[in-house]
Amino acid sequence: MSGHAIRFEGVRFAYGGTEVLHGVTLDLPAGSAVAILGPNGAGKTTLTRLLIALLRPRAGRVTVGDWDVATKRPDEMARRVGYVFQHADQQLFERTVQRDVAFGPRCLGRPAAGVDRALEELGLVAVADVHPYDLPPPSRKLVALAGVLAMEPGVLVLDEPTAGLDRVGRDLVVAALRRRNAAGVTSVVVSHDVAFVAETAERVVVLREGVVAADAPVRKLLSDAAALAPLGLEPPPAAALGLALGLPGAPIRVEECVAALGGVRWRGA
Amino acid sequence: MTALVTLERVGFSYPGSARPALRDVSVAIEAGTVTGVTGLVGAGASTLLLVAGGFAPRLTGGALTGARHLATERVGIVFATPWTQLTGLASTVLGEVAFGPASLGRPREAVLAAVERAIGDLGVAHLAERDPTTLSGGELQRVVVASILAMVPDLLVLDDPAAELDPAGADALYALLPSVAARGAAVLVATPDTERLARVADRVLALEDGRLVRSGPPGAVLDDTDVARIARAAGCPAPLPLDVAAAVERVVR
Amino acid sequence: MPPILRPVTLRELVVIRLGVAVNLVIGQVAAALLLPVFLDTIGTVLVAALVGPRAAIVAGLTSQVLNAVLSGNFTWLPFGLVQIVIALYAALAARLGAFRRLSTAIPAGLGLGLVAASASAPISYFLFGGVTAGGVTAVTTVIRALGAPLPVAVAAASYSTDLLDKSLVFALVAVVLRSLPHQMAVRFPMLAR
């Protein structure tokens, strides 16, 4: 699985008359794990839809690896970009989880190995023969995510992947995304779930009113309450605890916070 | 104080499903309290809400075993997706909130009074003349709750009400629940969002595979907020602190 | 209370609304696939299979009215009668198990195409001189220009477009019903019969 670099060059986009993106330039090297934050209506989802040719820029260029997205159709971009919609469970239609997860690979003519790996990663092996709509809604969301992971894309785009998931589901998505990034896959996540962003992203791009307002390492931004406040966000619990206790190294992930707490003594309740 | 809802050894299975969704659950829900229900996906939290509210099996079908005593017919329910809960018959928030009381055939003045009180309590009075379809998810969900509170239910049941909302909308919604309970209603809210549940619940019921495994104050039942997981991994003895403030108190400087 | 007179339950009402909404939006799919069909009775047929004939008639007539309200083309109102015919035919086909297999659904769909065209052609001819908005009339004009007498042209146009449209509708409903999860299917007693 090799990742692809993503490049936005002066991209402008408008819905009808109103321009939503006013010249966005971004360079995401292959394998980078990026999160996009910003208030609603800032153009986050619009930006990601340009990556898979669902939208055409009014000006500027979007490239994935050596492909200029403007020259491709969405079903062609699907060979390189795995796009998971926020309400992705609405795309399920096969009679079993296994068959639905295999739909993408079948369309692309890719081997079924990716299907079994995706089912494994998201804890769906036990329900492979169950009808997706006989599962509760959060599990359907995992099935839809598995359906995109199974295509083994070089780029992953996730729109609010953790909304409605329970603790176990979130941990599975975190592990799956980390494993893919480690294998060189580039990932772009749009999410309000700062804890999830802290656990998975290395870099955060803040989009406000259609322009890139900030582009910083995740550690710097997510431990800066003042920077997050205007976005209606707060630092994740791990970062908040680190700040409250003045822990060294500005931890933002759970395991980082645990490490920084090494040797601390706790009072009984 | 007799409980508003009492379940004794209740089991429940959905139609066409061999695996029971609830097994041998006994619990009492008191008026004027916020009761949280949590559990992994498929543990039965949503089912417990539907059974406690009297909606299952009446509207969902399925088989109920054991004894359920529901001391009221005035029950409201709120789901995760605001848009599916709109009646679609009103072009203003005021009209949407009025639908419930108007359906009961109450006189016009009583309906308008109930609407004024509900939109005031939910902080959506400034949206009264707005078209519901133009509101944000957070505003819309508060309008949905207002449209149910306008019928003055004795029991308000919420199934992961903030799943579709951004953090600000979610915080605003959960902050309302204690005030709804303070007015005498029983509030029953199911969610995996233990961070917010810990802030507002007087009591939490933890379910695993359809069984009630723990119940009590949030601190004694919940142990999977991020702070709790950090504290446990860092050697903190039970009961685990659930939020930053509680953790800071427990650290010996 | 005989089932036909039992008042519609709230759940059936929501299913009927869903059927009407699908009728009103499904054209978007046919357009995206550049297929020369309307598919705008799929909701009516689905309601016939899931709930029953009476609910399907309500869905069909409501679709007719709301289609006119949304498109502004109120000349379609008199074709409401065709909706009733489609609803009854679909309910009968469902009762006979036509949707269990594609091999029975598609011929049943062709049958509906004939029946529906036989109902809509006279309405179109007598009330509108064979001219209603939409592709059908273009086909009528071509056939008429080739020398066929007007009633023949109108009928031929109606039949050719309806056969394709209705057979696709029945095929799709068969696929949808077969795709229903068990826990959803048991909630529709009509399916079990």
Add this chain to the structure above:
Amino acid sequence: MIGYVPGRSPLHRAHPYTPLAVAAGLLFLAFAFRSPAAVWAVVVAAAVFAAAGGVLGAVLRPAAVLALPTWALLTVLHGLLGGPPHLALGPLALSAPGVERALVFGGRITAILLAFLTALVTVAPPRLVEAMTARGVPFGRIYLLVSTLTVVPRMRARVRQIIDAQQCRGLRIGGSPLARVRALGPLVVPLVLSALAEVDEQALALDVRGGSAAGRRTALAPPADHAADRLVRWTVLVGVVAVYAWKFAGAGR
């Protein structure tokens, strides 16, 4: 296409049933007459009806957009391809009876469009809901007629997303006709399944708001039904019945 246009005209202020009754009356009249002169009198009446609502301008454009293609086809079907005798009109030879038939059918379509677009533009949906509620129209009918219209935009967005999502999974929505027909399944099935999955939630949401409450619902602002309104509606009814009675008595040609 076109919706309610706010205004203060007599039609806007009339009871919602009145413009609808006039539009229906004009439709029946359009079908009652067979001679171009009579049919075009109905067209003029429909135009006057639109003018009375002050919406003639707003209605003409959509009526034209819908009527012109029909006019063109009528001219070809009946004018050019009609039977003898033919009239010479410059280079064209038009069939006299054909032209007459085209005028009749064209007039009918124009009258219906003008009449109903006028009703559509002058009747505000919320007032119609209130009028129907005040008249005790069963909730189900109101719900189906009005609520469905608010669901359509959300369903359209869902169709759009499903088409996008399946393409993002490699489904090609172009190619050979057979491939395009085979692509119907992955687009139609998820739309229906995801909508059916919301049925229980929507039914429950309606139930708690008194959706299945028997008895009369309170209309908050029932539109006034003045004597003039009732007079107009009765006049239309009697007029249409009279015309049809006269027609079937064999006198009308």
